[in-house]
Amino acid sequence: MSALTRFLGDSPVRVIVKLLVVSFLVGLVMNAFGWTPMDVFYGVQKFFIDLWNLGFHAIDRFLGYILLGAAIVVPVFIFLRIANYRK
DSSP states (O other): OOHHHHHHSSOHHHHHHHHHHHHHHHHHHHHHHTOOHHHHHHHHHHHHHHHHHHHHHHHHHHHHHHHHHHHHHHHHHHHHHHHHHHO
């Protein structure tokens, strides 16, 4: 078994035929939906941008909750520390 065959997982001719068949089927489906390769590229790009923005939005909400809670907890903590300091 040659290094190329081992790398490809089959003989080069069979791999090329398989790739041509799968490419034809994918092209047929994409044409049926009216998609272009750039539509797919922009869709993937938009997915990752939305995922990125969602992640930072979640962090922003998380930090907002911490600050909201801290607005109550920190003054109460300071008050309790001062009240217990007298004793």
